[in-house]
Amino acid sequence: MAQTVTLGAQRRTDTGKGAARQARLGGRIPAVIYGHGRPPEPLTLSAVELKKALKGVEVSTAVIDLDIEGTGTKALVREIQRHPFKAEILHVDFLEIHAGEKLTLQLAVHLTGSPDGVRNGGGVLDQALREITIRVLPTDIPDRFDVDVTELRLGQSMHVSDLSIPNAEILTEGTKTVCSVVAPKVEEEPVPGAEAEAVPEPELIRKPKEEGEEEAEEG
Numbered sequence: 001m002a003q004t005v006t007l008g009a010q011r012r013t014d015t016g017k018g019a020a021r022q023a024r025l026g027g028r029i030p031a032v033i034y035g036h037g038r039p040p041e042p043l044t045l046s047a048v049e050l051k052k053a054l055k056g057v058e059v060s061t062a063v064i065d066l067d068i069e070g071t072g073t074k075a076l077v078r079e080i081q082r083h084p085f086k087a088e089i090l091h092v093d094f095l096e097i098h099a100g101e102k103l104t105l106q107l108a109v110h111l112t113g114s115p116d117g118v119r120n121g122g123g124v125l126d127q128a129l130r131e132i133t134i135r136v137l138p139t140d141i142p143d144r145f146d147v148d149v150t151e152l153r154l155g156q157s158m159h160v161s162d163l164s165i166p167n168a169e170i171l172t173e174g175t176k177t178v179c180s181v182v183a184p185k186v187e188e189e190p191v192p193g194a195e196a197e198a199v200p201e202p203e204l205i206r207k208p209k210e211e212g213e214e215e216a217e218e219g
Contacts, residue, residue, distance in 0.1 A: 002141035005053045006065045009033075009043040020091070029089055033066065033075055035096035043068065043094075050089060060106050061141050066094060074098075074138065076105065097138050104171065106131045107142065109178060113150035117181030121154030127179045132160060132172040140167035152181050 009031065012023070020030040028044040054062075064075045075094040083090055097103060108131055117123040132145075142165060152158060161174030 002138070003057055003062045003143050004065060005057060005062050006067070007045060007049060007053055008067045009045050010069060012042045012044050015042055024088075024090070029092060031092040031094060033068075033073065033094040033096055035075075036098065038096065041068075045092065047089070050092070058108060058144060060108065061143070063097070063138060063141065064094060076103065076138075099138055102135050102137050103141070104133060104135050105141070107134050107145050107165075110144060110146045111149050111179055112146045113148050115149045115152040115181045117152055117154030117156065121181070122184065123154040123181040124184050125149065125152075125179060126182050128177045129160070129172075129179070132163070132170055134165060134168045134170055136165075136168040142166075142168070147178065149179060149181075152179070154181050154183065156181055 010028075012019070012030070014022075023030050023044050024047070027047050029047050029050055031043040031045050032040045033043060034040040059077050059080065062077065064077060066073045066075050073096055075096050077092060078095045079091075079093040080089055081091040082088065109127075109129060111125070111127055115123070115125050118125055136142075145165065147158070147163065149158065157180040158178045159174060160170060160172050160176045160178060163170060163178065
């Protein structure tokens with residue numbers, strides 16, 4: 001079952017870039033919650049509490065118990081906007097959820113174990129797919145999705161059709177490759193005794209002498 005995170009939020013009436021900037025200067029993170037036909041509602045969150053709550057959590061699947069000034073709402077984090085250069089959160093989008101309604105979300109794929117083809121065949125594990133799309137009830141969202149690759153031999157691949165998640169429907173195309181054990185790339189060695197081509201010396205270009213210069217040399 002998915003992890004549950006509790007967060008407090010306050011409603012905000014001021015919107016726009018200026019108001020968002022002022023909120024961040026005051027230690028608050030602008031946010032919005034939407035879903036189920038409700039108009040988007042602007043909120044703010046404590047930057048310190050948000051950072052603490054999300055530490056070590058699979059953000060895309062964590063169920064957020066959002067306390068909006070005393071009113072409890074369950075939600076998922078739909079998007080986190082971050083500063084391009086600093087480790088700062090700029091804005092958070094929440095999607096309101098209800099226990100009996102299925103959701104479509106992205107689930108991270110974590111590979112576990114050391115493949116047989118790596119241990120005994122000298123291969124390299126290549127992960128081609130890091131997320132899959134699933135449809136699931138909020139109560140059945142997995143906390144984490146681990147895929148055991150211990151038995152994967154050299155030259156073998158694992159596809160989405162090989163995966164199974166209890167009480168969830170995988171929407172990602174089954175033929176897509178999740179991971180493979182491939183032979184390591186071998187760099188071509190230079191041919192022994194091969195010599196570099198001789199580089200021709202630059203042609204010496206002399207400036208034609210003037211008549212006066214020739215006479216001076218002869219004298």
